Amino acid sequence: MEKLILIVLDGLNAQTAFRHMGYLESLAEAGLCATYRVISELPAMSRPLYETIQTGLAPREHGITNNGIPKRSGEENIFSIVRQAGGVTAACAYSWVSELYHHTPFRPSEDRFFTDGEGEIALGSFYWNDKYPDDHLFADAHYFIKTYAPEYLLLHPMNVDDAGHAYGSDAAEYAFAAANVDVALSDYLPLWREAGYQVVVTADHGMNPLRFHNGASDAERIVPLYIFSEKILPGDFRDQQRSQREVAPLCLYLLGLSPSKKMIPMGVARRSM
Numbered sequence: 001m002e003k004l005i006l007i008v009l010d011g012l013n014a015q016t017a018f019r020h021m022g023y024l025e026s027l028a029e030a031g032l033c034a035t036y037r038v039i040s041e042l043p044a045m046s047r048p049l050y051e052t053i054q055t056g057l058a059p060r061e062h063g064i065t066n067n068g069i070p071k072r073s074g075e076e077n078i079f080s081i082v083r084q085a086g087g088v089t090a091a092c093a094y095s096w097v098s099e100l101y102h103h104t105p106f107r108p109s110e111d112r113f114f115t116d117g118e119g120e121i122a123l124g125s126f127y128w129n130d131k132y133p134d135d136h137l138f139a140d141a142h143y144f145i146k147t148y149a150p151e152y153l154l155l156h157p158m159n160v161d162d163a164g165h166a167y168g169s170d171a172a173e174y175a176f177a178a179a180n181v182d183v184a185l186s187d188y189l190p191l192w193r194e195a196g197y198q199v200v201v202t203a204d205h206g207m208n209p210l211r212f213h214n215g216a217s218d219a220e221r222i223v224p225l226y227i228f229s230e231k232i233l234p235g236d237f238r239d240q241q242r243s244q245r246e247v248a249p250l251c252l253y254l255l256g257l258s259p260s261k262k263m264i265p266m267g268v269a270r271r272s273m
Helices: 012-020 023-030 048-055 078-084 096-101 134-150 159-167 172-194 243-253
Strands: 002-010 034-039 089-094 124-128 152-155 198-202 222-228 235-243
Touching: 002 034, 002 048, 012 023, 012 172, 012 222, 023 089, 023 172, 023 222, 023 243, 034 243, 048 078, 048 096, 078 089, 078 152, 089 096, 089 134, 096 124, 124 134, 134 152, 134 172, 159 172, 198 235, 198 243, 222 243, 235 243
Parallel strands: 002 152, 002 198, 034 235, 089 124, 089 152
Antiparallel strands: 034 222, 198 222
């Protein structure tokens, strides 16, 4: 099995990423990754789209249709498929991810940190305050990578979404939060690539100027996708709009694993081997 880090930058719309994330854009300009636009499923809400990203299914199919449904995933997902194949999984993420793939309800005293998970996530670092600093979460992820070298790690920071809800997508604070997470990426992405990890960077949903997300506007639905892998053809493919349902089969392809029967085919271009 190969190694992959999936980074889901909560609440980051594509327009802001492409304008303000200078480090990622420098790598795109140099032809060191593949760059696409992705259209999120509806409703453009966090908990439903966490499940969509991991399962490849639309909310109407997997049943997590709003943020107020705290239950375990009932579908095959990236975590479960990696575990079934004998791999080690890890997540540094918001507590709702723990509720989907580890334990419901979230228990801060027991689920904040663990290294012996018996379910879909073996290694966990979970937070429940939206202001938990992104750079701290990146450090949490780096600890797991250095210490345990999991085959699959989900990294899910929240500060961009938090700034969007406080100020709106047109605000300087929202752009600044995106720029800050770009700096964190510049610290860690080279280290993770040197350690043999493929890296996928995307978002669950975007943000609108009214300080929320749920609907069908481009600001709420269109998110970035950067792919760092020798298995994917590099280049700027932003003229193509991929489905968010392709993220799960893409991740499994990078890991060298087969998608579930419910997943749609991956549409990004593979590199000729």
